[in-house]
Amino acid sequence: MKAGIVVFPGINRERDMAIALEGSSGRKPRMIWHRETDLSGLDLIVVPGGFSYGDYLRCGAMAAQSPVMAEIRAHVARGGYLMGVCNGFQILTEAGLLPGALLRNAGLRFLSMDCHLRVERNDTVFAGKYAAKQVFRAPMAHGDGNYFADDATLDRLEGEGLVAFRYVTPEGDMTAEANRNGSARGIAGIYAPGFRVMALMPHPEDLVDPLMGGTDGKPLFDGLAA
């Protein structure tokens, strides 16, 4: 897939994302400054992590109002793929492209450590290179990753199979300890209906090189490379 990475002021994991995408696809992704409005020719758009506009308002709230968001909506309407990671997840929920919201972590502190994610379904382009129910490791680094939605929305997400990843123990069990940020039903990532839009809080892009401690994140990018 031809990929582009949207850069809002304050985004700071765009280079990590570019390294991971290029590592799997062999192609440098296009870096898209937030004022650009021509997204033609791209199959995949990624909204990476960071602190867009400093996140001084609700995380992602300012970026969600940026001109490029209209083009991103058009890209999704055309059937293009869209992935949000961390601040990108927050931005996509603020923009209404995904339901729910990311609240302050349950412990009210920034959390930077590895977590384990369970692949809830592997029949999507994002998770296709993982086995069903496979557990993989990913770094997380966020202050506001506590996924929240009302029960009706959560039930709908579960019912439609839209939960992408959940926080689990290395053995694959959902426990309070494994769900450090306190996300509803241990949800770490979700799909929009159609499975072409996906966002998650942790950073698989920072675990694609054995030298950095593992390649658990690489299958995700291998899936997007095809």
Added chain:
Amino acid sequence: MIVGEKLARSFGLSGEEYARVLEIMGRVPSLTELGVFSVMWSEHCSYKSSRVWLKTLPTTAPWVIHGPGENAGVVDIGEGLAAIFKMESHNHPSFIEPYQGAATGVGGILRDVFTMGARPIANLNALRFGDPSLARTKRVVDGVVRGIGGYGNCVGVPTVGGEINFHPAYNGNPLVNAMTVGIARADRIFLSAAAGVGNPVVYVGSKTGRDGIHGATMASTEFGQNSEDKRPTVQVGDPFVEKLLIEACLELMATDAIVAIQDMGAAGLTSSSVEMAGKGGVGLALDLDAVPQRETGMTAYEMMLSESQERMLIVLRPDRQELARAIFEKWELDFAVIGHLTDTGRIVVSHRGRVEADIPLAPLADQAPLYHRPYVDTPKRAALGEVADPVGIAAALTTLIGCPDLCSRAWVWDQYDSTIGGQTVKRPGAADAAIVRIDGSNRALALTTDCTPRYCLADPEAGAAQAVAEAWRNITATGARPLAITDNMNFGNPEKPEIMGQFAACVRGMAAACVALDFPVVSGNVSLYNETEGTGILPTPAIGGLGVIEDAGAAVGLALAPGLDLVLIGATQGWLGQSLWLREIGGREDGPPPPVDLAAERRNGDFVRARILAGEVAACHDVSDGGVLIAVAEMALAGGTGVQLSHLPAGAPHEFWFGEDQGRYVLAVIDAAAVMAAAAAAGVPAVLLGASALGDLTLPDGVAISLQGLRAAHERFFPAWMAPAT
């Protein structure tokens, strides 16, 4: 305000210094002029008490590109690349307002590094706090950790390492020393000396407000009872703007537009403009009406002394002014031409049609005060004599591994983004030095911060040598080659001869170690007057070390794996003076600190590095606080692997296992016999301690200590201390 000696004194100038101002000016200075003199001649900006000593430090090596004197030190790391790094204190602000004090400390040191053309790739810190039983200490620790994380995480630079000590001597003066490391092309280093009469002087970044006025002066005095009243002198940070500023500056630096550039740090617009013009031997005309302002009605005095954050001053090629403006407008940052260079040799500051300051630059710099402060040597401590072991080895181990100075720092690291950038090979706690790869290269940097202040109090010269040696050792223990250090000298009131004696002896000790280990000082910072109500801190010459390893994949960590033998490298005498065992188990801080044999240090370290690079070492950990058994236990906990110790020491067991003799490493190896033979051939002392095992950590006498119990003890302190009250 009437300008005179009384006001000068309230600005921190002595009567004699004010007389010199009158002499230079030939008249009574204006308020703005007095402000400029007082901050430029403050201890913080002028180094007036420390300069004569700092000059004696070794600062050169074939790989040093720029030593002290620039915004940060620059060393050649091969492949046409340079590492740019420095450590700087933000002690006084961090006591007054812990979050913002620590946050702006990170912001300030980042600017020192990217102003030279480097992309920052790593942050570290060295923190000292007071007695953990005080509520105030808890508040300061929490605020400082949140501040460092809040700024570093947002600006997108990984925080990869650091150290924390507790001691009651820091009750009223915590130390926050922040270090940044960046990478630039060795042929694209940007300096601060202004040049080219007529060239525009450009202000970029955040707007100027009334925050931080006289911050440099505040940082140059002791605290009294009312230090909280000084809160308005603390700056407020905006890491979002800093991130934009980094990207905008690096984009501009890819062009040929910049003649000179410097960040506005302590003393803001004053120090940046005076230093840039002074270094370049030119004059400067500033029009303050053009300065972007956050508040209305600011005076020239306020604007010149404001320490508002995230601002830079740039001298541009005149034909590149519009190109530069476009870059900063893209990043939505202020860009204003606020003056130009002149040939007058003076700084002339105009505001609302009036000249508010007109000062000759040469005497402002050349006649800055320089003090040969009187000093007395620190008395040598009497030898310790024999100390009985009241608790036994196993009990001491469990106590020590859980004490505030040795317990797990995970609670702290877990609040710092250490993986952003995707190049962190060894995260905090994984190795003796953090390992950060350089994007697009196999090369990696090894980074550490070190100091053992209790050693420095007991014997400043030996203690400071130890700080340098430990930084060198921590880098060596990963397999990297140590290249250079930055120093952050934190001391009490230099007007007291005992404090000045500590400073002088620490410089002597550092210099000796730097020479012996080929480990020069390339940048640094001095923070004096760390005293509250007459009580000073422990002398704390914090060392930030940098090394390089050609193959990042060859770097080793400290996690023990099954199937390995443990070999202790270096001689063990069983030195308990100033050891943590003596303090935590014996209940006293006593005796001389362990001596540092620099020749043995070098020989042992070079031997260890060669073994690592030959692929013979699976894990390595230096022996420091707490001694051999603590080192072994830390390796076992990091790897989740037990240990069967077999070595029966000749002397008292507690001296062997908890003594803090220097120049030692624990190596985990597959072929112990080969390593022992190589050590014998190299004249390096080596002892087979034992081997990795399933389950417990078992002492030579068969006493087993469960790893689970050790882990619980190790990880208890911070989470329990910081748990919200229920």
